[in-house]
Amino acid sequence: MENRMATPMTRGEAAVVSTNKVIRNTYMLLAATLAFSAVVAGASLALQLPHPGLIITLVGYFGLLFLTTKFRNSGLGVLCVFALTGFMGYTLGPILSAYLSLPNGSMIVMQAMGGTAAIFLGLSAYALTTRKDFSFMGGFLMVGILVAFLAGLGAVFFNMPGLSLAVSAMFVLLMSGLILYETSNIIHGGETNYIMATVxxxxxIYNLFTSLLHLLGVFNND
Structure with a gap:
């Protein structure tokens, strides 16, 4: 019987194995955090908890994001991810409560959920199957998100519904681009940390869903 010695993997083979591991871990953790966030949002909705407000939301989000980034290479990073997504789920509960109180609120929420799922799955599948490199979008997305974020704050502080609507439309496009960019980044080895990829x-997904909620609410005259 012929003896075959195991040969070490080439650099290219090792890179493929590492990339596949990041993809698998990312989508497993993403599924878990989305489920956890949905449970927290459901509890927040059922208990009719008040929205924490813009300042607390921003402090909580950026604070937990900082902790997640700091501990991204340890087990604490996973706990921080669940803390972050749970907090965002809590903030989503009062938003859903406001829409569900409308005459056709259930339809709006379901349409937003369906649209979010279709966009995410479609863009992810496209990036994974075509394996195109969308790294060129990085600079544009960074600037676009910053501009949209500042415009959104301006719309809140100065009570400008038209600007708020435009920001929601911008976020739908920007978050769609970010899904393509991050998925491509994982595939081509630009992102090797599954915790940060999950975040x-x-x-x-969160911003895409809330932006679609806003747009659909306006289109339904609510």
């Missing part, structure tokens, strides 16, 4: 995709 980026989760935030994209």
């Amino acid at each position: 980026t995709l989760y935030v994209s």
Whole structure:
């Protein structure tokens, strides 16, 4: 019987194995955090908890994001991800409560959920199957998100509904681009930390969903 010695993997093979591991871990953690966030949002909705407000939301989000980034290479990073997504789920509960109180609120929420799922799955599948490199979008997305974020704050502080609507439309486009960019980043080895990849995709999905809620609410005259 012929004896075959195991040969070490080439650098390219090792990179493929590492990339596949990051993809698998990212989507497993993303699924878990989305489920956890949905449970927290459901509890917040059922208990009719008040929205924490813009300042607490921003402090909580950026604070937990900082901790997640700091501990991204340890087990504490996973706990921080669940803390972050749970907090965002809590902030989503009062938003859903406001929409569900409308005459056709259930339809609006379901349409937003369906649209978010379709966009995320479609863009992820496209990036994974075509394996195109969307790294060129990085600079544009960074600037676009910053501009949209500042414009959103301006719309809140100065009570400008038209600007708020424009920001929601911008976020739909920007978050769609971010899904393509981050998925491509994982595939091509630009993102090797599945915790940070999960956070980026989760935030994209969250902002996409809330932006679609806003747009659909306006289109339904609510």
